[in-house]
Amino acid sequence: MRFLRFLIFGVCTLLIFAALNNRIGQIPPLGKFLNPFSGFWANNRYMDVLPPSVDVDELSRPVTILWDDRRVSHIFAENTEDLFFTQGYVTAMDRLWQMDFQSYAAAGRISEIVGEATLEFDRLRRRIGIPAAAKIAEREILHHPETRAAAEAYTSGVNAFIRTLRYKTLPLEYKIFDYWPEHWTVFKSALLLKSFSYTLSFRNPEAIQTRTREVLGDSLMNVLSPIYPPYMDPVVPAGTSWNFRRTNLQSTSEGRNGFPTSRLNFEHGDPPVEGSNNWAISGVRSKTGLPILASDPHLSLTLPSIWHEIQLVGPDLNVYGITSPGAAGVLFGFNQHVAWGMTNGGSDALDYYRITFRDEHRTEYKFDNSWLPVTMRIDTISVRGQKAIIDTVLLTHFGPVVFLPSDSLTDPQIPPGAALRWIAHDPSNEWLSFLRLNRARNLDEALRALEHFDSPVQNFALADDAGEIAIVHNGKLPIRLPGQGRFLSDGADPKTEWNGWIPRSHLPQVRNPKRGFVSSANQNPVDQSYPYYLGDGYATFDRGARINTLLENASGVQGEDMLRMQIDDASIYAQKIMPTILSMIPVEKLSDLERRCYEELMKWEYNYRADMIAPTLSETWMVEISDAIWLDEIDRPDGILARPRRDVTLHLILTQRSSPFYDNRSTPAAETLTDILLQSFKSACRKLEERHGAYGPRWRWGQARGTTLGHLARIPGMGRYKLETSGNFNTINAMSGSFGPSWRMVVELGSMPKALGIYPGGQSGNPGSREYDAFVDDWVEGRAYELLFLSSPDIQHSRLPFTTIMKGKP
Template sequence: MLRWLKPTLALLVAVVLAWVLNTPQGQVPPLGRLLSPYSGFWQNGETAADFPAQQTLRLPGLHQTVRVRFDDRRVPHIFADNDHDLYYAQGYLTARDRLWQMEFMTRVAAGRISEVVGERALEYDRFQRRMGLPFGAENSLREMLKNDTTRLVLESYAAGVNAYISQLTPKTYPFEYKLLDYAPEPWAPIKSALLLKLMAWDLSGRSDDLRLSNILGKYGPEVTRDLFPNFPFRADPVVPDGAPLDFQPLPVPPASPVPFAAAVSGLVPSREPDAELGSNNFALAGSRTASGRPLLANDPHLQLNLPSIWYQVQLHGPTQNVYGVTIPGAPAVIIGFNQDVAWGVTNVGGDVLDWYQLKFKDASRREYWHAGRWKPVRRVVERIAVRGRPDRLDTVLYTHHGPVVYDQNEPVFNQQTPVRHALRWTAHEAAGANEVLAFVKLNHARNYQDYNRALRTYASPAQNFIFASRTGDVAIRPNGRFPLKYAEQGKFILDGSDPKQDWQGWIPMSQTPRVLNPARGYVSSANQHSAGPGYPYYLGWDYAPWDRAHRINEQLAHMRRATADTLRVLQNDDLGLNAQLMLPWMLFTLEGTKESSDCYSYPPPHSPVSAAMRVLARWKFHYTADAVGATIFELWYQQLTKALWEDNFGKQATGLEMRYPSRDRTNQLLLYQSGDYSDCFKKASFWVDDRRTAQRETVHDLLTTSLQFAMDSLTRKFGPLGPKWAWAHQKSTDINHLAQLPGFGHQDVWSGGSPGSVNATGARNGPSWRMVVDLSTPVRAYGIFPGGQSGNPASRYYDDMLESWRTGQLDELVFLQAADENHPRLQAAWRLEK
């Protein structure tokens, strides 16, 4: 008996150890499989032999032979004789470089992350589904499959992706599948639709309706109008007033005569949304350029991740030759150029997402009150697969407005989401919308008319589409589906029972703001207000601050004989307009003069505050990587804003979920309504005083305490005032792997810029693609993104463009006219055959 004991024990230990190493343990991957050199991650290495200069690949489903050239950045230049093969090859080659990323992002959109990582993503998945991302994607796909062109494009692309997936074995799965221990599933057109909805969520999924309703409830309409105006004090709109309207505006639906006070909601905040996503685009007419032909530039600011959010490609087919960036997982070029035109996009901050407060008949929530009667609620059961657990079922209620994102009293995942409200959002509505068709047509566009026609089916997320053509046209139009609203409709929570508060239709595309060949010789946008106050429709109130837009326009207005490099320099401009506007006043008020000495005294000469003032006085408002002034100013201004508003709009002080007035309104109040030292700030606005203290604070007090706070916290963080306080250290730009894997990203990238500069490089967001196109003959274009073409972290092409991006350089883009063209930067020529 004992004879068996020892071997049994040893065997048992061996078996248990092998089992442990072969199975994921919590968040630890199955180490045995991951680390095995026979099938684990070692197999994902990349050598020169993995990327031969010449090869022929046999791919089932191709109709004819496709030729692909690769340049020294590994950009595929695809030459196909028919559209099916063109998009098939795009799908195949994109998947070859980015399969894990594109599939993972569709899971993010669809709320299917729990399937991969287990229960910890469940709340996230529920939220995605309750927001209706898959619902919007299905609606959108139905429309896209009705159209012959987009059906062909989407299905060919999917076939190409699937051709790649079918070549894989567990040994050749991309690295992340091995790490997270799951397998790729077949691709389908719905996934491309999901990616577009994810983009819509990132760019138009934010709303302050709940916060504004709470503010309205607490402070009343007068204060709300004063502090949260519909049009900013300083503005430089995309389409300025000036040109007479060339259309007869539709009658705007009347505001509901029934006053509505939304229920005040006291949700406990959980996280702040990132409001810094934005973009720049600008184009110069030939009158301002050296070549006499237009120049166009675009840099979308998105979260900076690896693998890169964009993938470059050239598509050469029977009816097109287009180059630009694509979203891995979606066919066609999103931002790019062809031999005749160039185009780009920035986000439109218009209000296309509203919340309707519902009145249910009873606790069962099967009927809701609308237009004087009870209407049935549609119940949709979402089945969420959870790894290692039984499926979770979740019932989502749909009204005619849209889905009820949260219908029970439970912890709310996103603090913007009010409880028991239905969501109306353009991303859900698909009738007549077909974004893929819009991009396919833009890829084919030869002139301004084509561009306009292409945009007709583009609905969501609304973008400022900028355009330039070789024949000399420059144009821009904030484009997308905009609900026809009465003034301030949807600025606050709406009454879901009052049909007059429903959306009443759309602003016709012929009446959305637009400009073609303006006299000033340039067009531009940077997420600011779409139109001037003379525009007849209400589009929204909360756009990005004017800083970037104004700086861009100021620079464009000075340009003569501009070249592509002039626009590159502007893309890298790091001047902070907010600092330029506010810092002189902040320093002057803090320091005071002889006349202010009755009121307050000059800061002691050896105090940290006066040390800071000396540094700030020398700083010229440029957010260079080594600027110490930028570090101090940013924190000082941020603390000053907080000191000004926190007592009246902070949740701790008020117990309510609210928001601060905009930066524009804050600056206006500080500069013009905070009083004057000549009378010791007697006439200061009511808002300056901190209501939480017994004494009455002046703006000088706020300036002093906030600068002291900034200096204390920076000293704690970096040590004594010195070069360690460099802006790049404070800003700390991180480019992380999508799954936040340590070791797979780049931390603390040494770079200048700031969210308010044209070079909008922040902590996690920044220019995700910089492009400049010179529309002379032949077209020359330049571009870079902070990463690389390959999604394989073993490849040197995973992040080979990062250094050029960091230093503000652009690559000249290799734009071929024919498959057999010679070009010194071409490195490989492949054939894809059936």
């Protein structure tokens, strides 16, 4: 019996030991994780401590880091290699887990960390070709001496920090997921650059638009989904004369017979919310007589923040701004002479081609009356806790066939059996553009730097201290016939190939316009007179028109005025539509609740403020109106067609009081616009009461919508939730539930630039740090910080509380 008790005790001890030292499912090894000296408790003690000195082998000369009161590092180095080495080291100090995890995501390797739950995510990234594109980008980066030097020095700095890690100083997420950081490489940095191309350019509604045209025909398709939408105020002002002629190609077949698509479970509708604003005013509109530039990119909002703020000072460089952790240099920012900011260009960067395989073996496909060989790429996907998965991707000369009709893996944007042609697969070196922008001394040098930037297409707004401003719709764009790429193309027809590129000198651009400003908000870059077709997936008119209206009336402007403009929450869309639709509501048919809602909208001045109920009513009603007009048209038994955008709905209501679209095909009655508006208003009021309870504070916009900054890996409790934000996706302050201004920056050029800036997050990536989300509350309130642009490491300033000296070991 004594032996049996001893045996039971021993087995229990071994089980407890195993449980404490091994991962069980998604639970980390509790022995290590809960250790009071080296477990998660240690992340509160060690991660905020800044060292007074650091000794590393790789530095050739000492480097000084001045840390300001927001933990922004101002790095002073005597040579470029040491500068970028230190940037890599400091970025890893603050954000190692984030940059590492994002490189895993881009490479399609998340399943190595979390297991089979993310297998489809990984397969999609690999099939699209993000890792393959990053390999090509790595080759280009290493081929050019300028980018090679920066990338290798940065990489060396990251790895120098990784070598200092022990379990107690390991970032918290490594402990939660129970893994260690890999050696950093230039390839990982290239992955992050290609991940931006995916986020900003991998969208194309060809599949659903092809199906919509099959059902509705060309005429109706062009009415409901016009290439050039109503009310548009383009980036390059309408009526601009073009001093060049189009470079012509052979006519292109559009595959008029369409493409057999499976049932699609989404609607195209309004463009995705990833976007941005930027503008620059010339000295004729500013108080100082010199330009002011404003930039606020709108992206997915997470913690840690997508951006890391930094200043880099070297022999031929003094630049301040934000970068993506993993990339050397500054992506959005300014130096002593030039400021720049980007918005997503939105021009069509990819096409899908219908592939005709020779037989069921899919080893050959038809092209130009010949049969070309299919290349097969075999991918091995490691999955934590189980055997690796083997995945096969078919490659054509266009690009990968992402899905086959028999695949279990699907994506509503990607038609099965079609090959993907995407600009991001081509050789390019965007890093070179940013490094040269960082050093640009005037507008001419900045524009020349952009010649190396291919993907994703961006609207670069620029200003310099000589008084010049410009905006350029910049990137590598294929020459297309009007409408080419709106629908699936015939991959057997050589006329559908991309056979040339729009010359750089022909890209849409404006320099020093007479009106004294340039701007963009993801809208159409040009009007219909532009000689080339660029696409039709741009943002609606609202934000761009509001920006231009404010700038046209601006004078004596200062930086603070531009910041107030960035948080402007007035809706031009609501200003246009609300008076008309409210006037058509028969008030006598409203209940007490509905009348109260009606009165709230009648007194509304069309601002999307967090403390107002009217924005909640407006947005809910707009959705109900769109459903009432379009659902019976687009929801077909064999698939949903493309939903017309909001601007099309607006134009219909304002210009046609009578239309067959107002009649609901599913009812025997013949509905009118008045019927639609009344029914949808009643439905909106009812749904708000169901969602938020009785009319009251919970109906306020900030509570009903809210904005969430979720953790990057969706770990509960490590984000900020339901922030009561103002603004809406179609206001200048373009806020939504999980997207919004990821960085607000205003730069006044002069003998020494003055700048304001803020992003929703904090410099540290450690959830236990007070610097993790230190800026979020000020960001919600629309405040910003003075950015310290320093010129010497010897400066004394009340906002510079700490210094680190990095030295090479003797």
